[in-house]
Amino acid sequence: MQFLRVIWDTLRLQMKNSFVRPMFRFCLIINPVANTILIYEMFRNSGHDNFGTFVILGAGLMALWGCICFSSAGDINRERWSGTLSMIYTAPAGFQVIILGKILGNTLLSLLTLLISFVTARVLYGAFFYLPSPFLTLFSLFCAVVCFIVFSTLIAYLLTLSRKTTLYMNLIEIPIVLLCGFVIPISFLPPWIHPLSYILPPTWAVRLLRLSIQQTGNAEFFATLAILTLITALYGAASLLLYKVIDKQIRKSATLEVF
Amino acid sequence: MIIEVNEFKRTYTTYKGWVSRKKETVTAVNGISFAVEKGTIFGLLGQNGAGKTTTIKTLITLLAPTSGTCKVLGYDTFRQAKQIRPRINFIFGGELGVYRRLSARDNLAYFSNLYHVPPSVAKARIEDALDLVGLTDKADILCETFSKGMLQRLQIARGLVNDPEILFCDEPTVGLDPLGARMLRDVLKVLRGRGKTIMLTTHYMPEADELCDTIALIDGGVIVAMDTPSMLKNDGESLDDAYVRLVGKKEG
Numbered sequence: 001m002q003f004l005r006v007i008w009d010t011l012r013l014q015m016k017n018s019f020v021r022p023m024f025r026f027c028l029i030i031n032p033v034a035n036t037i038l039i040y041e042m043f044r045n046s047g048h049d050n051f052g053t054f055v056i057l058g059a060g061l062m063a064l065w066g067c068i069c070f071s072s073a074g075d076i077n078r079e080r081w082s083g084t085l086s087m088i089y090t091a092p093a094g095f096q097v098i099i100l101g102k103i104l105g106n107t108l109l110s111l112l113t114l115l116i117s118f119v120t121a122r123v124l125y126g127a128f129f130y131l132p133s134p135f136l137t138l139f140s141l142f143c144a145v146v147c148f149i150v151f152s153t154l155i156a157y158l159l160t161l162s163r164k165t166t167l168y169m170n171l172i173e174i175p176i177v178l179l180c181g182f183v184i185p186i187s188f189l190p191p192w193i194h195p196l197s198y199i200l201p202p203t204w205a206v207r208l209l210r211l212s213i214q215q216t217g218n219a220e221f222f223a224t225l226a227i228l229t230l231i232t233a234l235y236g237a238a239s240l241l242l243y244k245v246i247d248k249q250i251r252k253s254a255t256l257e258v259f
Numbered sequence: 260m261i262i263e264v265n266e267f268k269r270t271y272t273t274y275k276g277w278v279s280r281k282k283e284t285v286t287a288v289n290g291i292s293f294a295v296e297k298g299t300i301f302g303l304l305g306q307n308g309a310g311k312t313t314t315i316k317t318l319i320t321l322l323a324p325t326s327g328t329c330k331v332l333g334y335d336t337f338r339q340a341k342q343i344r345p346r347i348n349f350i351f352g353g354e355l356g357v358y359r360r361l362s363a364r365d366n367l368a369y370f371s372n373l374y375h376v377p378p379s380v381a382k383a384r385i386e387d388a389l390d391l392v393g394l395t396d397k398a399d400i401l402c403e404t405f406s407k408g409m410l411q412r413l414q415i416a417r418g419l420v421n422d423p424e425i426l427f428c429d430e431p432t433v434g435l436d437p438l439g440a441r442m443l444r445d446v447l448k449v450l451r452g453r454g455k456t457i458m459l460t461t462h463y464m465p466e467a468d469e470l471c472d473t474i475a476l477i478d479g480g481v482i483v484a485m486d487t488p489s490m491l492k493n494d495g496e497s498l499d500d501a502y503v504r505l506v507g508k509k510e511g
Contacts (some may be wrong), residue, residue: 004377009372013361020360083355085416086321091373096374136329251323251337254271 010101352433
């Protein structure tokens with residue numbers, strides 16, 4: 001119960017704090033609009049039957065990742081600058097629980113990007129949004145959200161070790177978009193890069209979402225779901241282990257409050 | 260003893276350069292030992308960079324000792340931090356440490372939650388803390404509109420949300436106006452009267468003289484003197500004079 005209260009309060013605080021930041025509002029509202037226009041123009045002549053749906057999902061996911069990246073990762077820095085990082089780090093509620101609440105708040109608020117992408121494509125281009133199996137797409141979206149939360153948690157933990165948080169969060173945004181096939185399928189990337197894509201959980205989340213809107217067989221969908229579940233669980237376990245190491249390392253190297 | 264520090268040493272290591280990395284080690288605290296009795300105010304005084312903040316940050320479980328041991332409430336501050344954290348709190352000087360886009364009341368409610376204070380208890384405690392620091396009438400205003408002194412008062416209130424057994428105060432009156440500083444001193448005296456233990460660092464000697472039961476003078480990471488304020492002073496001497504005599508002598 002205490003755990004849930006901390007999560008709920010942190011989630012609400014995070015949404016409130018994030019939304020008042022102009023940078024977050026830019027990522028949340030302007031980014032998906034710009035992404036949708038650019039990607040729509042790129043794919044306009046692709047010849048794909050349901051390309052509007054791909055554009056909306058691609059643009060929305062890109063903006064969603066941007067929001068998560070600049071808020072979940074950047075939050076460590078913001079807490080550091082506001083002098084509250086040491087307070088939440090030593091709070092009995094547990095740093096892990098507080099970080100989870102923050103990431104949940106950011107991710108749930110950031111889901112608006114998908115709606116904004118849809119509205120943009122619909123209003124500007126009259127784009128058609130067709131979901132052959134709405135339940136499968138909703139389920140895939142849920143899996144993608146869980147995957148993003150776990151992935152962001154790992155990144156947030158790693159960034160507590162460094163004073164170059166801003167640099168790293170800027171460095172990871174676009175490479176993840178490209179490596180995980182948010183917009184352009186990873187088959188377009190050189191083969192030697194593919195292993196790197198495969199070990200990143202968002203690759204499988206994006207693929208699952210794509211499969212849910214393609215009328216392909218169930219076998220491929222469930223195989224992708226199994227890989228996504230496994231890789232997300234591995235990242236989750238790695239996060240837990242990493243936190244134990246980081247918890248000690250932060251206090252040994254005194255990196256928590258350095259800028 | 261509620262706090263026990265034994266041969267505590269803390270160094271900071273930095274690396275410079277990309278090709279030939281150079282390691283630089285700075286010793287902030289060099290093998291200090293002291294103990295604090297329950298229900299007393301213990302003052303740690305010293306120059307900037309003397310090792311006061313490093314000592315406090317280690318005792319509040321934020322830093323690991325490089326060597327030696329630090330125990331709070333009988334628990335090791337590095338290995339048993341979880342047992343210590345719910346029972347202590349800390350106030351750092353300056354205007355940081357609160358969420359500026361929340362009101363004072365929302366800040367206190369959030370931190371109460373992080374300290375697992377039941378909502379029914381937290382509500383009354385928050386009202387008491389706001390009243391104690393004179394922020395009741397500003398409780399619902401966003402903190403971004405607060406003055407430095409008001410933020411500092413809110414920090415003090417935040418340090419009380421879990422009714423801590425030990426309160427660590429690192430230069431808590433920095434930036435406070437005379438009335439605010441007096442208010443804090445009164446709060447600390449009330450807390451001592453309730454059996455709480457307080458560890459305080461300050462540069463303001465009259466404050467240390469008025470509040471502390473024991474004072475340790477730290478310089479260059481080592482304790483140069485430790486006693487009651489009256490024992491540290493020679494006849495007719497102020498604590499300021501005693502400080503200059505004991506620390507200044509070494510500095511010179």
